[in-house]
Amino acid sequence: MSAAKKYNVSSWVWRSNKDFVLNELARLVSYKISDLDIDAIEFGMEGTDSEIPAYFEYSFCGSEKLDFAISNESGADTLMVLVSASDHQASTVSLILDLAATYDIRARS
Numbered sequence: 001m002s003a004a005k006k007y008n009v010s011s012w013v014w015r016s017n018k019d020f021v022l023n024e025l026a027r028l029v030s031y032k033i034s035d036l037d038i039d040a041i042e043f044g045m046e047g048t049d050s051e052i053p054a055y056f057e058y059s060f061c062g063s064e065k066l067d068f069a070i071s072n073e074s075g076a077d078t079l080m081v082l083v084s085a086s087d088h089q090a091s092t093v094s095l096i097l098d099l100a101a102t103y104d105i106r107a108r109s
Contacts, residue, residue: 007069007082009093012050013100015077018070020105024096028089031062041070048072050080064089 013021022041026033037058044056048071055069067084081100085093099105 007067007084009085009090009097010080010082011094011097011101012073012076012078012080013097014104015079017100017103017105018079020107021081021096021100025066025068025083025093026060026062028092028096029060029062029064029066031060031066033060045070045072045079049074055080055082 019038022038023033026037037060041056041058044058048054048056050071050073053071055071057067057069059068060066064086066089069082071080073080078101081097083093083097
């Protein structure tokens with residue numbers, strides 16, 4: 001997929017923060033993310049490269065629909081994330097992506 005769709009929030013994030021980003025995007029629209037979602041996204045990301053550009057598109061449909069695209073970045077330990085956020089979601093999505101680009105976020109058990 002060439003990311004031709006309009007995405008209004010984007011950033012690279014550390015690969016180690018992929019689960020954090022996905023969980024927080026899902027939480028934003030009250031979507032209960034499952035292992036099947038994670039597996040589908042992981043599988044869909046195979047062969048992607050933001051420099052081509054080749055992205056994997058996915059949507060979370062909870063209280064609202066949130067479309068996003070995700071891609072590997074060749075030669076880096078990062079991912080590129082593009083999100084089609086509504087006006088009231090955009091600042092929260094930006095914060096999620098900024099945190100994931102700045103910090104190494106680990107879930108506490």
